[in-house]
Amino acid sequence: MSLPIVTATRYVLPLREGGSLPGVVEGNDLGTYVLKFHGAGQGPKALVAEIVVGELFRRLGLRVPELKLCELDPAIGKSEPDEEIQELLVRSAGLNLAVDFLPGSFGFDGSSGVPDQQTQARILWLDAFVANVDRSWRNPNLLVWHKDLWLIDHGAALYFHHSWMSAERFTGLAYDENDHIFGRAAEAVPAIDAGLAAEITPELLTEVLALIPDEWIEAGDRERYFGHLTARLADRSAWLPGGAR
Structure with a gap:
């Protein structure tokens, strides 16, 4: 694929x-x-x-x-x-x-297209998992189009790959949900944690990583992404929003 x-x-x-x-x-x-x-x-x-x-x-x-x-x-x-x-x-x-391009879309400001708490918690969990630092009220990177919420601009996530920090360090990298646009949904995150983590199977990660063009990565990088993400998924105690620290 x-x-x-x-x-x-x-x-x-x-x-x-x-x-x-x-x-x-x-x-x-x-x-x-x-x-x-x-x-x-x-x-x-x-x-x-x-x-x-x-x-x-x-x-x-x-x-x-x-x-x-x-x-x-x-x-x-x-x-x-x-x-x-x-x-x-x-x-x-x-x-x-x-x-x-979504013609006629507009930036989310909290006045319309607000998702329910379950969806907010799901977005917050996933942003924490991939270490997305770019979903704050200052820069939510959310669009409203036909009354639905769309997520955009994820280039700042996975920042471990700019210097290839160790998988161990990335695993324990805390996430500050207080700066997240849906940080208020942190209390709902622990209840969905196990189920959401179970959806991210090795097969799913392999399928997604296979979409990266060879021109954009070095030999062995797919395996490195896989290792970092599976390690972070396996030990969620350090970064889980709303969880015990």
Whole structure:
């Protein structure tokens, strides 16, 4: 199994909300996507985190915009008048990550699309599991689309891979639920912990990790991700929101 592949046919506009400067593009399948570039500041590891976390969350019942791989011709960048964007497009020639664009969506501010406590607890547990530090009220990375809540922007998760901290250290890495947008649901997390952990089987992790393109990782990295995640899953006492410390 692999992610679908599209080819970018037109660069539409930059999205300047984030530091990585993603852009909106049109694809040869007539779709519109938010394109995240392997040549951006965090490099392909941010795209790896997007795939692993996004696809894991999707398989566990949360809404994440569809992810595809996207081929980018450097010629598209040469016609871009903004020098910074042109440089990024040229530097990112080849395979990038395309996130389905949700037209008319808006950022979650707590006034609409609020999920029930069970869903909030599920999101909080999963963010703690993958060490996602980017789901605060300051930057919730949640969209409301057709009255449903959608989770986006997971490139800051799995930050152990930037220096490949040991699996043992990652296992014991605490998570501060007080900064999480759904931190108030921490009291409901212990009740769902065992059931949610049981859903993350070795087979599921293997399936999700297989979606990472070979171009974005080194030999043996899939096994390293698997080892880190299974170790963190096996010993949840240090990071479980609402659990005993």
